[in-house]
Amino acid sequence: MNGADQQQQSEQAEAAQRRAYRSTLRDERAADTRTRIIDSARALFAEHGFAGTTIAVIAKHAGVATPTVYAVFSNKAEIMREIVSRLEAEADGRQWRDRVTAEPDPRRKLDLYAAWHRTLFSSSKQVLGAALSAGSDTSVLDLREQGDRNAQDWLNPIISALTDAELLAPSLTPQRAIDRALLLSSVELYFRSTIGRGWSDDEYQQWLTEALRQQLLADIPG
Known part of the structure; x- marks a missing residue:
């Protein structure tokens, strides 16, 4: 290989590195913008409710243009959907799933399901309250349906374990x-x-645990 070929290869490698750097930089900026929008919306939803927060206000709070928000999220419901997804991650949803999977006692799996819901709800009370305040907003109703599907994903293996162990109410x-x-x-x-009733989170978890056992389990001692 002559000197000209080596020079050309070197220039091509440098150009590829510059393109990779610019691509990485764009990705980092896009991720930063997305996070700023999410964080701003989360704070605003908690303070003003879902209906009381506009895309324009979210954009101003995040320090971006309104069209930028629409370029990242098509509507407020999409923003709320990602917030809820992040809330599950912040509440260590994956670790809770692993605990449920690893638990050998099917009844304890049900107890862990109750504990997980207490953890998720208590750590995201303000945002979930904002979603509930949206009332009959169609996009938020879709979000609630997605939440039910996620909860069913949690429940399917738990109920299967109860059924296999003949612990489910006949x-x-x-x-x-x-x-x-x-x-x-x-x-x-x-x-x-x-x-509404002033219960503590501990009292809620105890009630949910007892209610799930009473409603689902066969009348077997222990």
Whole structure:
């Protein structure tokens, strides 16, 4: 290889490095913008509610142009969806799933499900309250349906374990057991008990644990 070829290869390598650097820089800036929008929306939703917060206000709070917000998220519901997803991660959702999977006692799996909901709800009370305040907003109703699907994903292996161990109440099908668990662990009942009735989070968890056992388990001692 002559000197000219070596020089050309060197220049091509440097150009590739510059392109990779610019691409990485763009990705970092995009991630930073996305995070600023999410953090701003989270604070504003908690303070002013979902309906009381506009995209323009979110953009101003995040220090970006309004079209930038729309370029990243098509509407407020998409922002809320990502906030809720991040809340689960912040509450160590993956670790809780691992604990449920590793627990050998199916009844204890159900108890851990109750503990997980207490952890998630208590750590994200303001944002979840904002979502509830949106009332009949169609986009937020879609978000609630997604939340139910996520909860069912948690429940499917738990109910299967109870069924396999013949611990599920004989009057229940697996789907009816899941339905009951979804109703009992709804965020609406969490707010009704803690905000509406003044229960502590510990009292809520104890009630949910007992209610799930009473509603789902066969009448077997222990």
